[in-house]
Amino acid sequence: MIRLDAITRVFRMGDQEVRALDRISLDIAAGEYVSIMGPSGSGKSTLLNVIGLLDRPDGGHYTLDGIDVTTLSEPEQAQVRRTRIGFVFQSFHLVPRLTAAGNIELPLMLEGMAAAERRERVEATLKAFDLTDRAHHRPAELSGGQRQRVAIARATILHPAVILADEPTGNLDHRIGGEVVALLENLHQRGTTLIVVTHDRELGARARRHIGMRDGAIVADET
């Protein structure tokens, strides 16, 4: 489903060039559960951003579902992000002035869905994520675990094929983190491809496939 072919991403810092991704080639099949681990600056977040179409590689090809997405136009890439990819971030990234329901509704709005249908979908999703009684709370009024649940609900409301999670438990304590992981794994069990970037060995070990990175290259790929 995801095929990276000699993907290179170079950042320039002053007159220095940093190869965040150095000719990475990688295949991830539909429904896989992959963890990407490595020290800070190893390129794992950059890899996730490239897979999520947030970052354009400087070289190589990336095909998603058989389509070379590196050649897509900006609106086409946005369309792919909206419908095929769900992001979960360490810092949740909820819009502070919107309620939980408002945040979850955002992707549906961007998709141009009618208000009545949106309301139905949001209600069902809130229920599925056990957030119904928190629907009208703003992020500031929610606990960390609830915020991440809202973020995951938002990422999955359009049923993406891939969920990209960047340190999803990084800002949560152990118990709450465990709940969030369970939630993500539950989505994976229902067929969603799950890619998790983490420092946390315990979390990384839960995945079926472990990719290790260092200095912009893949140094381990074990199942």
Next chain:
Amino acid sequence: MKLADTLSLSLHSLASARTRSLLIVLAMALGVGAVVVLTALGEGARRYVVGQFASLGTNLVIVLPGRAETAGGFPGAALGQTPRDLTLGDAQAVGQLPGVRRYAPLNVGTAELSSGGRLREVTVLGSNAELLPIRHMALAQGRFVGSAAQIVLGDAIAQDFFPDGRAIGQRVRLGDRRFRVAGVLTTQGESMGFNTDEIVIIPVDDAQALFNTETLFRILVEARSRSVIEPVKAAITELLKQRHDGEEDVTVITQDAVLETFDRILRALTLGVAGIAAISLAVAGILVMNVMLVAVAQRTAEIGLLKAIGAPAATIRQLFLAEALWLSLAGAALGFLLGHAGSWMIRLAYPVLPAWPPAWASVAGVATALLTGIVASLLPAARAARLDPVRALSGK
């Protein structure tokens, strides 16, 4: 994203930055309000002046004896000739011209008015009954047909001499002649430096006898319509030239020429002050741009998130443009109300000044506000749309 959603989401963003939004709306409103109020003032001044001229008579053509334009004076002066006087005969002949609705010969002088032991010096107009409609004067009481020994009193004089209000039919003495009061003018106050409340009107024959003269001070002519003013003017000049043995020794003036000049000057003035007020709108526009740039900087992470969940650059741009649209719309609406309230207060404070804001000024003020707001937000909106999502998500 649907337009309605774009509008509601942007309104939501503005509502969360209430103070900032209100301040911009206020700045916009003051700009629009200033345009409306200042043009109302200019327009009020224009209407006031035009009204003053109109009170002198509409489609008015005035005939004066003598040439008033050449520096060398009357052309015949060197030959020892003097300009011929205007006579009643001239006036009657002018009255027969096609295009003339009515005419009034005019003599002016002063004389002592006395009645019941009271005595006072008054300005005397000698004319016919047509003087009243030509000069837009009306009688509060009585009737003036211009028959001999009739006199019409100005409002102030009538009150002075007959405080009980029963002036009609009373006998008065003007100079060495007796008159019977036929009418009292409605009060008009001063117009163009001439107070109709302080005059008396008598038939022109009586005036000529009173002042012992054969000549006229003026002939007032009302043309049938605005479009025939120029032909009438030319016909009068030609007619009087014939009657005066080929000598062009009268001056014919129309108030239209004067009025048009005033009209033009005041319109230009109104446009000028509107332009000055519009500068404040430009300032408001810069304010909008500044505040929107701050908003983009503050909401960088949010913009990154929107991109991550699939908002294309165009949607981000539209969201910020919609915010500017709301701000300018609210500012324009509030400014419109402020402007009209301000104009109303001016009319209240200065009732003589018809300070009604012209429709074009309201439309232009509102349109300029909208346009300024949108134009000022183009740059911030483009900047937001261009943000790199990865950097934006990290708040950089």
